[in-house]
Amino acid sequence: MGKIYQVRYTVADSTVAHEHYTEKGAKADAKQLSKAIGNAMLGELERAEDGSDTILRIWEYAGGESGKAIPKEGSPSPVNVIKTADETKLAEGTIERKPKAPKKTDEERIAEVAADARAKLEAIEAGTYVLPVRGRRAASGEPKAERAKPKTPDVDKAKKFQEVMGASEQTAKLLTEIGVTTVSRRAKVAVIVMDNNAPIMASHVADAYNTNLDEGEIKIEVKEVMACVNHIVYLLTREEKPWRITIRPKDGGDKRLNFVPIRVEYDDADDDEPEADQSAA
Numbered sequence: 001m002g003k004i005y006q007v008r009y010t011v012a013d014s015t016v017a018h019e020h021y022t023e024k025g026a027k028a029d030a031k032q033l034s035k036a037i038g039n040a041m042l043g044e045l046e047r048a049e050d051g052s053d054t055i056l057r058i059w060e061y062a063g064g065e066s067g068k069a070i071p072k073e074g075s076p077s078p079v080n081v082i083k084t085a086d087e088t089k090l091a092e093g094t095i096e097r098k099p100k101a102p103k104k105t106d107e108e109r110i111a112e113v114a115a116d117a118r119a120k121l122e123a124i125e126a127g128t129y130v131l132p133v134r135g136r137r138a139a140s141g142e143p144k145a146e147r148a149k150p151k152t153p154d155v156d157k158a159k160k161f162q163e164v165m166g167a168s169e170q171t172a173k174l175l176t177e178i179g180v181t182t183v184s185r186r187a188k189v190a191v192i193v194m195d196n197n198a199p200i201m202a203s204h205v206a207d208a209y210n211t212n213l214d215e216g217e218i219k220i221e222v223k224e225v226m227a228c229v230n231h232i233v234y235l236l237t238r239e240e241k242p243w244r245i246t247i248r249p250k251d252g253g254d255k256r257l258n259f260v261p262i263r264v265e266y267d268d269a270d271d272d273e274p275e276a277d278q279s280a281a
């Protein structure tokens with residue numbers, strides 16, 4: 001049948017979606033939604049003739065900014081589609097043409113020129129006439145009004161991380177500085193990893209995440225945990241923060257994650273050391 005682009009977001013503790021025929025329309029929708037409510041997720045789907053979907057890629061949006069495209073495979077989880085692609089498709093509509101102004105007679109045009117000339121002569125006699133300057137408007141003599149600066153809400157974002165997600169002060173401050181919002185999945189994953197204060201397995205992160213789901217929230221899997229972790233590492237690198245999440249492969253496809261300052265060097269010898277508690281703090 002072709003490709004469908006699906007934008008998912010959370011409203012009143014339930015996940016809903018809009019569908020689009022074009023990537024451009026879907027990205028604009030996801031960007032606008034993430035600005036309004038904090039986050040949104042865009043998925044590129046291959047829709048078969050029988051209506052079944054296969055997911056190809058996803059993008060996570062936060063605060064109007066898009067993350068990198070993440071390749072995916074398999075079937076997407078079920079979701080309540082409140083706007084189909086036919087409903088989001090721009091309607092052609094009818095073009096309204098403004099009625100043309102009636103053509104002025106020669107006498108009317110001459111009268112306008114005369115009135116303009118008289119006004120200029122009066123200004124010259126009064127000493128207020130200013131010669132026009134090419135490239136800018138003539139000064140009126142009045143001081144320019146200062147532009148009103150846009151007001152920004154006085155919100156302590158780091159404090160919100162601590163209140164909403166129970167993050168430590170350091171983690172809350174760092175996540176705020178790299179531009180993560182409290183409503184994204186990667187924020188919850190980041191808090192579990194960064195506040196564990198010891199290495200933790202990706203599977204244990206998924207377990208900790210899934211034991212504290214909001215109503216209507218979908219469970220997370222290990223591969224989605226890794227997608228969130230990789231994006232947090234990218235943001236830490238982009239903002240040149242002195243912290244990283246190290247990733248070590250383990251048996252069975254699991255990963256060992258550890259939040260460390262970048263000045264600390266690691267090698268395979270740490271596998272001989274006893275593992276710390278794997279539960280999230």
